[in-house]
Amino acid sequence: MSTVPVEYFLVVAAALFVVGSVGFLLRRNLLVLLMSIELMLNSVNLTLVAYNRLRPINHDGQNLAFFVIAVAAAEAAVGLAIVLAFFRVRKTIHSDEANLLKN
């Protein structure tokens, strides 16, 4: 059984990361921003497990991917809570409106 070469995974991961980062830079909707972050994190996860296939000793890549998933979950929980709190104050989730500390 032939396997998928590791480069394929890397290309997909890079594409995912670019999509995520461009989304994060260009969009102003806080929920979309959070999703973009998830995309970037998942692209990293994909890279990690791909390399893990290349060097499976100790399964370092897999382990690290689990950590990233856990951190991403926590980040999503906190981030969504912030978004919710922000929405209650400003009645919007547009990130440019988050300027209470300015001026």
Place this chain on the structure above:
Amino acid sequence: MEALHKQFPNEDFALIAIVLLLPLIGAFVNGVFGKRLGKDAVRLMALSAIGGSFLASALTFVMLATQHGEGKLSWLAWRWMGVTGRMGQTIPVDVKFSVDAMTATMMLVVTGVGFLIHLYSSEYMRKDPGYHRFFSYLNLFCFSMLVLITADNLPVLFVGWEGVGMCSYLLIGFWFTEEKNAKAGKKAFVVNRIGDFGLIVAMCLLFYYVGSVHWDGIEKNANALLTPIKIWPIGNLSKETLPAFLATILIPDKPVQVYGATLVALALFLGCAGKSAQIPLYVWLPDAMAGPTPVSALIHAATMVTAGVYLVARLHFVFILSPAAMAVVAVTGVCTALLAASIGLFQHDLKKVLAYSTVSQLGFMFIGVGVGAFAGGFFHVFTHAFFKACLFLGAGSVIHAMHARIHDTDKSQDMRNMGGLKRFMPLTRYTFLASCFAIAGLPLTAGFWSKDEILWSAFSVKITPPMALGGMTPFEWPSWLGQAIFWAAVLAATMTSFYMFRAYFMTFHGNFRGWKIVKGWKDPHAGHDDHHGHHEETGPLEGPEPRESPAAMTAPLVILAAFALFAGFLYAHPIHVEPLGHLLEGVFDDAKRVVGERPGVEDMMWPMMGAGFAAFLVGTAAAMWVYLNKAGAPERAFAARMPGLYRLIYDKWRIDELYDATVVGMVDALADIFTMADRWLVDGVLARLTAALAALIGTLLRAVQNGRVQVYAASMLLGLAGVGWFLAAPHAEVVVDDTEVRQSGQIKLSAAPGYGYSFHWDGLGQADSKLSERSDVTVRLEPGEKKDVTVKVKNAFGLETSKTVSVSRPALPPGMKPPEQPKVPSMVRPDIPTGEIPGDEIHKLLLPKGAQ
């Protein structure tokens, strides 16, 4: 007594600790708790501290006089530090105290007169709100003074020296709310600093040349100071290192040399001149009279100002090695005595007269120690302490009485407002008169004996210079110098008796001029008159009769006056009654080697004593005629006839103005320059410019900090990309090690390593090597050869970069052969080829044979 000697052996004489610590405890208690203790407790503390110290001092004196052997009593408190000398030896500096006859006498004066003045002040300062502060300072002063006189080495003495200076400063400016007083304190402090500089220099010189600062050590090694010391040009200055026009001015053909002893003695004397108010540093002492009168009596007459005389006498074994320095001391003394006495002639302020009299008497003491009569000079310190303290306390008593109606400080001290006080203040009057007799030199009083001893020593002196060393001729005293000093001193003594009796007659005789005396006068402001000088009075002042001071003030006067009259018999040299003299002369045994009598003066002692007596008679009679018989009319006539001269003398020869115009003006100008530099350079450039720069950068960076999350994220991405690019690109760096290039022509080149790098060296002069992981090579160069070596670096991504370095070997100077290659010893394995080895083949040779 035996038990005491056993309890306090000579080498571990802990009784000194009691003498020293009691006043320190008093100062601490009064200074910290005094305000809460109340005035009675403060007085009790201060008086018992200094009184206990006096008793311990008296016991010390008795034990010193009754000890079996010779020598001094010493007590080592603790080891302080060690200083490395010029031979690399360790010079110990201990906190050590010792007592010999001179110290013991001085201790009695400091604690005895100190106790009387404490007692006097407890009444004099009764109404002052700073009562506890005053006694705290006074006790602290006594402690410092005792440290100064009991110190066994120069650094410990210096601690006391600075301590008394500080207490003097604090007490001159005791009423610091008036600017005049604060300024006087500052002046005293600053002028004393100039002198202290000399003392520190002397201390360093002793450390360096003698290798000891303990009295015994200096005495033992003092001959080391007989070597010439080059004082100019200093350091590396020479004709070669300076521009020509400076060199001709600054560098003499022969270096300037002086004896070490002269240098040390003159530096010491600068310190003494500062502390003891001699020309040119005497100007602070008259101003110091701004302090309370008991302070003037204790510090600025009886004890502190004599510290300079004490130090010269203490280090007499240095001074006798340098006749030149002794001449400087004696001549400075006589000049000061004359100048100060002449200023004292026409002063109106009673305390000012006494102040200039003190300066003048200090001059007499320096004449004494300058002509080698160390015991005589020191004995004048002793007697002067009594009669001058008595005079100051008497003046204080008068001022105290004047304060009944005149509250202005200057007016209450002005003798033109006094007069006729003998009827109202008999005790003050008689004690003042007794002290006047003593200072003017009425035969058989204390001042007569001590002053006569000094005059006679000056007249008869012959100084034998020490052996000439180092090809220098030591200074020889001209034969007329001693006689010139004698006659000048007699003139000063005449003026002394004139101005002292002028003060006496103006104060106590004639009619009272302070206010109109009304019998049974009642103070209309009684009850709310606590603050002085709040109300202006119009018309002629009326008031009650001046009253004699209370017993706490007159008792010290009586005791001091008794000493002023009779203490002279402790050292009456001409009539051979000298119990104290025998003790003191043991201290100054060394001086006999150098100081002797001129031949042919043996029979002249009594006739010359006549000169001193004549000085007393002339001065006193003149003062009596002018101020008692004519009520001061001749002085006014003189002032009217020669107003310029009179003003000049009254204005103290305008020496203060001269100093203001020269030294003080120069320092002020320097300070102005520094102010400008501070304002423009430090504040302007360093502070404001850097602040503006930071603000500018802040303004620029603030534009980026706009609060948009996306901008932050973008900059993060940019940074990440930069780091990634740096990691992906190869870097070529070469370290050149050419430490051996002069010896063998070998230069080691090593390229900076990196992950996945391979290197390729070009320009080594042999077949170019292939890419390899070796990062260093060795190049060998001939003399004068130059090579460009290029290294190419390729990393794991296949990217390449290169760097070229130039290496060269300096050419040999013409006519020099290349250095011989060290012959390879024969024990080296014979199959290693000798001769030149290409740089990158060495490692192959080091491999085992088969692997090549």
